Amino acid sequence: MQAQIIIDIPLMQTDKPFSYHIPERLSGLIQVGSRVHVPFGKANRLLQGFVVGISDEAETDVLKDIREVLDLEPVLNQEQLALADKMRHKIFSYKITLLKSMIPNLLNSHYDKILRPGKKLSPEESETIFGGASEQRFSDLSEAVQKQLPYLIKEEKVEVDYLAQDKKHIKLIDYLTLKPEVLETLDISKRAKKRLEAKEWLLTQARPFSIKASELRKRYSREVVAFLIDKDVFQLQQVEMQRSSSYFEDITSSSFLKLNREQSHAVSEICAAIGHQSPPFLLEGITGSGKTEVYLHVIDQALRMGKTAIVLVPEISLTPQMTTRFISRFGEQVAIMHSGLSDGEKFDEWRKIKSGQAKVVVGARSAIFVPLENIGAIIIDEEHEASYKQESNPRYHARDVAILRAETHSAALVLGSATPSIETRARASKGRYRFLQLKERANPHAQMPSVQVVDFRDYLGQQESSNFTPVLLEKIQEKLARKEQVVLLLNRRGYSSFVMCRECGYVDECPNCDISLTLHMDTKTMNCHYCDFQKKIPHQCPSCGSESIRYYGSGTQKAYDELQELLPEARILRMDVDTTRRKGAHESLLKAFGNHEADILLGTQMIAKGLDFPNVTLVGVLNADTSLNLPDFRASERTFQLLTQVSGRAGRAEKTGEVIIQTYNPNHYAITFAQKQDFEGFYHYEMQLRQKMAYPPYYFTVGITLSHEDEQVVIRKAYDVLKGLRGHLSSQARFLGPTPKPIARTRNQFHYQIIIKYRFEDHLETALNALLEWTQNAENRKLRVTIDNEPQNMM
DNA sequence: AGCACGCCGACT
DNA sequence: GTCGGCGTGCTC
Numbered sequence A: 001m002q003a004q005i006i007i008d009i010p011l012m013q014t015d016k017p018f019s020y021h022i023p024e025r026l027s028g029l030i031q032v033g034s035r036v037h038v039p040f041g042k043a044n045r046l047l048q049g050f051v052v053g054i055s056d057e058a059e060t061d062v063l064k065d066i067r068e069v070l071d072l073e074p075v076l077n078q079e080q081l082a083l084a085d086k087m088r089h090k091i092f093s094y095k096i097t098l099l100k101s102m103i104p105n106l107l108n109s110h111y112d113k114i115l116r117p118g119k120k121l122s123p124e125e126s127e128t129i130f131g132g133a134s135e136q137r138f139s140d141l142s143e144a145v146q147k148q149l150p151y152l153i154k155e156e157k158v159e160v161d162y163l164a165q166d167k168k169h170i171k172l173i174d175y176l177t178l179k180p181e182v183l184e185t186l187d188i189s190k191r192a193k194k195r196l197e198a199k200e201w202l203l204t205q206a207r208p209f210s211i212k213a214s215e216l217r218k219r220y221s222r223e224v225v226a227f228l229i230d231k232d233v234f235q236l237q238q239v240e241m242q243r244s245s246s247y248f249e250d251i252t253s254s255s256f257l258k259l260n261r262e263q264s265h266a267v268s269e270i271c272a273a274i275g276h277q278s279p280p281f282l283l284e285g286i287t288g289s290g291k292t293e294v295y296l297h298v299i300d301q302a303l304r305m306g307k308t309a310i311v312l313v314p315e316i317s318l319t320p321q322m323t324t325r326f327i328s329r330f331g332e333q334v335a336i337m338h339s340g341l342s343d344g345e346k347f348d349e350w351r352k353i354k355s356g357q358a359k360v361v362v363g364a365r366s367a368i369f370v371p372l373e374n375i376g377a378i379i380i381d382e383e384h385e386a387s388y389k390q391e392s393n394p395r396y397h398a399r400d401v402a403i404l405r406a407e408t409h410s411a412a413l414v415l416g417s418a419t420p421s422i423e424t425r426a427r428a429s430k431g432r433y434r435f436l437q438l439k440e441r442a443n444p445h446a447q448m449p450s451v452q453v454v455d456f457r458d459y460l461g462q463q464e465s466s467n468f469t470p471v472l473l474e475k476i477q478e479k480l481a482r483k484e485q486v487v488l489l490l491n492r493r494g495y496s497s498f499v500m501c502r503e504c505g506y507v508d509e510c511p512n513c514d515i516s517l518t519l520h521m522d523t524k525t526m527n528c529h530y531c532d533f534q535k536k537i538p539h540q541c542p543s544c545g546s547e548s549i550r551y552y553g554s555g556t557q558k559a560y561d562e563l564q565e566l567l568p569e570a571r572i573l574r575m576d577v578d579t580t581r582r583k584g585a586h587e588s589l590l591k592a593f594g595n596h597e598a599d600i601l602l603g604t605q606m607i608a609k610g611l612d613f614p615n616v617t618l619v620g621v622l623n624a625d626t627s628l629n630l631p632d633f634r635a636s637e638r639t640f641q642l643l644t645q646v647s648g649r650a651g652r653a654e655k656t657g658e659v660i661i662q663t664y665n666p667n668h669y670a671i672t673f674a675q676k677q678d679f680e681g682f683y684h685y686e687m688q689l690r691q692k693m694a695y696p697p698y699y700f701t702v703g704i705t706l707s708h709e710d711e712q713v714v715i716r717k718a719y720d721v722l723k724g725l726r727g728h729l730s731s732q733a734r735f736l737g738p739t740p741k742p743i744a745r746t747r748n749q750f751h752y753q754i755i756i757k758y759r760f761e762d763h764l765e766t767a768l769n770a771l772l773e774w775t776q777n778a779e780n781r782k783l784r785v786t787i788d789n790e791p792q793n794m795m
Numbered sequence B: 001a002g003c004a005c006g007c008c009g010a011c012t
Numbered sequence C: 001g002t003c004g005g006c007g008t009g010c011t012c
Helices: A078-088 A095-101 A123-130 A141-146 A155-165 A180-184 A193-204 A213-219 A222-230 A243-248 A261-273 A291-304 A320-333 A343-354 A365-369 A398-409 A422-430 A470-481 A555-566 A585-594 A635-647 A669-675 A679-693 A711-728 A764-775
Strands: A002-007 A018-021 A035-040 A045-055 A171-178 A210-212 A234-241 A281-285 A308-312 A334-337 A360-363 A375-380 A412-417 A434-438 A450-455 A485-489 A498-501 A518-520 A525-527 A534-536 A549-552 A572-575 A600-603 A616-621 A658-663 A700-708 A734-746 A749-758 A784-789
Touching: A002 A035, A002 A095, A018 A035, A078 A095, A078 A398, A171 A213, A180 A193, A193 A222, A210 A213, A213 A222, A222 A234, A261 A281, A261 A291, A261 A412, A261 A434, A281 A291, A281 A422, A291 A308, A291 A320, A291 A375, A291 A412, A308 A365, A308 A398, A320 A334, A320 A360, A334 A343, A360 A365, A365 A398, A375 A398, A398 A412, A422 A434, A422 A679, A450 A470, A450 A669, A470 A485, A470 A616, A470 A658, A485 A635, A498 A518, A555 A572, A555 A600, A572 A585, A616 A635, A635 A658, A635 A669, A635 A679, A658 A669, A669 A679, A700 A711, A700 A764, A711 A734, A711 A749, A711 A764, A764 A784
Parallel strands: A281 A412, A281 A434, A308 A360, A308 A375, A334 A360, A375 A412, A450 A658, A485 A600, A485 A616, A572 A600, A616 A658
Antiparallel strands: A002 A018, A002 A045, A035 A045, A171 A210, A171 A234, A498 A549, A518 A525, A525 A534, A700 A749, A700 A784, A734 A749
């Protein structure tokens, strides 16, 4: 018997299966989808690999033996392996990279660097790999493997180790098992209505009956439960709860809401597609139209059919508010996957999914790979979000993966948004997607907010502050006087605190990257966000020696200071990269605002997503323009989406909301359509431009980025690449660039970019593969080339 | 990636 | 004559 194995070396030359012999002692243990250790190369260093096939061929060559199997149960299933094969054609990445992104990080980490026979492990490494709590410690990996280390060979061990790693998550839950004979003979005074009621109910339950104490307390009062326990009616059993189960604490279950006509129409259309091959659905619904309720009904239907469901949500809106809605409907069948979880927690969730315990997965982009079986529905909420495209290898788009998976499972795929991406909306027009619209608000009493656009130029020179026009200030004061809340959006991306000299204007920049260093007050250092450069905060200007070198706060910091000065009595919460760096800070800030511990929430993009604060009656956009002038053909689209989304935050409940947008471009179409909350109008206008400029959806795009330490070399190579591609592709294809990336240099590498725009190119894949081959040439050793199919960020 | 092989100039 | 630089090619 032999096995085909993909080795964990992400390189073109090793990106194919290698055959290994399955030794007697491992036969039966090795399955397709398992991870194994194999000796590789002349030195026989141990590498991790995935079994992608097992065959019974006649022994042709002498094969090496598989050294060890890491999983008793395969970590990848057939569907995932097939998925990786399909994706490889579109995504220019290595198979091993794809496979690794399909399993929880915990099963990947550590091995890359340390796997080598004879290599000595530091106590820390030994601890991380094998778990400090386990009785054995190994300084040498081969010794560890020989002794059949706990690592995922025996799963129980792993469990124990992880729990030990992270004690704070262990909780004991009380399980109560009914002792019927005690209950039947229990005397309860006739005056104790509630106790009698509880006894009645318990008597009617099917035996054997057990329940969580917390559940019972939800049903009856704490007093009644305490009484019953005291009378020894139950056998008490304490169970260690899985870490992730802590989600389910304190979430009361809720029932389904009644749907309006549009919603029920959407639900029935979508449900009819479950179990059939059907094109994806675009569910376009204005904010407040109840898209989530539609999702919940669809999932419910899928579950009733014995199927499962995946819900994708953008990372930033994966807030407790959001997940609670799913958990309260579907209880412990829900698994949550987001980046806030530790590797161990993600692993727990993954196991819940793999074992079939979880039937509904709510998660960010990478959750599209979860090993759910029998999927009935896949839902992608806020479909237009750029974060569904991974910006590093493998550069996949979750929507494309979802389409493939929906096909294999005959699942209904729903793309939902108030402001769909232009591409998606266009496909709905062409019939490639089925188009469902929700035009009414689910709560008919809630009114659309009134949106006012304020022209900054009218107040030039007469403003007291740079961020606030008198119109906006007045409105804020009015709302505060009425004890209502205000959300203020500072539309500015990734711009953070830096240090500048007042004398000569010198800005402290990274020596390796063309970007200013960011001030980190917590560590008292200046850090580069692109490389790991770090230095102490300067007290003297390195350029002119002056001492008047000052710290310049981020945009939000500045706006915060101004606002605090103008409205000293207002309680303001600031939310940006600086204040949310700490884990959990995001949630606690939002919670504080929700509890009305502050009057004004001032922040960047992150406040625009899916928050629902009923007491917010005013949303102010301080500067609508900053995202409008970016060198990206999607700049208008993004601005429109942001403005529409943030406007939806105003007045979601009974109180009517108001929105004020401050701008220098009040007549720009992205702003005027956003003012009217008119997505369809925006869509048609934008489509004309896209056609004229030959951009998606009229053209497909591929982005090629070249990086090299020598700027002259990249430029020359970029022109070589351009020439090569021109030779392979038809004259219809258009090329942009090479142009330097907006941050032209990071980690001492210069980056240049070429964009290909095309409609039909039969040889594109061949051409790009040829490009990759060419990259392998010795003369290009230092050249790094990345190919991005349908890039979402042109910068 | 990591290692060996092999070809070339420079050296005790 | 040999040491070591690096370009090339292979790893089941």
